[in-house]
Structure formats: C-alpha cells, structure tokens
Amino acid sequence: MLAAARKDMLLERLRRDGRLVAKDIAAELGLSEDSIRRDLRELDAAGLAVRVYGGALPASPAVVDYGRRTAVAPDSKARVAAAAAALIEPGATVILDGGTTTLAMVAEIPLALPCTVITHSPTIAAALLDHAADVFLIGGQLFKHSAVACGAAAVEAAQRVSADLFFLGVTGVHPTAGLTTGDPEEAAMKRVLASRAAETYVLASEDKIGTASRFGVLALDEVAGVVTDADPADPTLRDLVAAGVRLIAAD
Secondary structure (H helix, E strand, O other): OOHHHHHHHHHHHHHHHOOEEHHHHHHHHOOOHHHHHHHHHHHHHOOOEEEEOOEEEEEOHHHOOHHHHOOOOHHHHHHHHHHHHOOOOOOOEEEEOOOHHHHHHHHHOOOOOOOEEEEOOHHHHHHOOOOOOEEEEOOOEEEOOOOEEEOHHHHHHHOOOOEEEEEEEOOEEEOOOEEEEOOHHHHHHHHHHHHOEEEEEEEEOHHHEOOEOOEEEEOHHHOOEEEEOOOOOOHHHHHHHHOOOOEEEOO
C-alpha cells in the first residue's frame, strides 16, 4: 500500500474508531511500527491527527486562529450557546471563557438579566456593553490566537475572583484524552478559572466531540457537565457517559 493511501486509511480509522494504536495497525498491515509512527508524525505535522503514546487521536478543527474559527460550525455553536445561557440564574456570578462559542453565548443572555460576568476576554467584555450584567475584565498579556489574557498577571488576577459557574471553551472533548486545547499557557489559564468556580460547564459544539488537541485542560470528572448538540447516536457520547460525564443536550 502506498504511503498516501495508507494515510487516508489511518484518517478513516481515526474518524471511525476515535483513536489508533500503532502496533495494532502495523500488525494488520504487515508493516513495522516505525512505518506507522512515521505516518502518524506526518499526519500530526499536517494538523490531521494528534500523536499520543502508542498511537494517535483525531485532531480538532477548532485550533485555527480566532478569525477563521468563527466560520467553524456556527449553527452548532449557536445551539450550544443557547443551552448554556439558560443555565445562568438571576443574581449569579459567572466566569465566561474566551472563544467563538462563548461569544455566541453572550448573544443568548437576556439583556436585562441581573448577574455578574467575569472574563479574561476583551471581546466578550465588549459584547456585554448593552447588558445589565456587571462586567469584570481580567487583564494580562493578550494571547491573540484566542483573544484572551494569559500569563502570570492574568493568573494572579484570576486567583482573586470566585464565581458560581464557569463556562469553559475547549478545542477537544475525548473519552480518553479528556478536555484539551492547543496552547499550554491558555490551558493553564483555563484550569485556574475552573478552580475559582463552584461548577464548570464545557461548551462543546459538534466539531469538538471525539477530537483532541495537544494540551490537557481538565479531566472529564472535574466538570459538572458538557453542553453539546452532537448527534445522540454518536458512539463518542456513549463513551463519555460511561466515563461519568453529564451531557446537557442543546437542541
């Protein structure tokens, strides 16, 4: 089998099974594990897979820059945003992560809803200008890829706040890899924000379910629920439930 055809087969297996084990594929094809690992390295470099110990996971399409991300699954994000916004009760204090799904969520929050919003995203803060909510903006070095503040100053400021809910944006939700994103500093900031809220809910549009990125954010058992509009027949959802995840359907 030619290398190009072999890579196509590997990608199809990733889509079908949600992960690849290099030694199993090598045995099936009668090739060396080194050959399969080389294929996986090249797929990883092309952004089509994420190499992990012993194999690979499907790569998330949500790791592109902020501007391009607005065009990824907009209808799905709108459904997730509406379901997430419905979780905010009057008088609540919430932390909103950055990202395009969270920005869509702002549009679903009633303008007159009395609440407090804490965010490290200037984009999210600006979108709340016409809302009744009190808005607190966490500052720091701007990570332009996601339009959020990260770094030591942002972490220090975040450690001084507390909230009822944190709405977390990630680029991948996978039964074994957990919750992941594409940058280590951003992942660290998300963990700090999650530690400052009583409950964390994950915003997971359909493109993120069953995929993974390079850096871990939280384990699945560290969140209160995952808000998603993924097809209920998707086997990944069954695996997530088996892992103890509470799924909140976004219709």
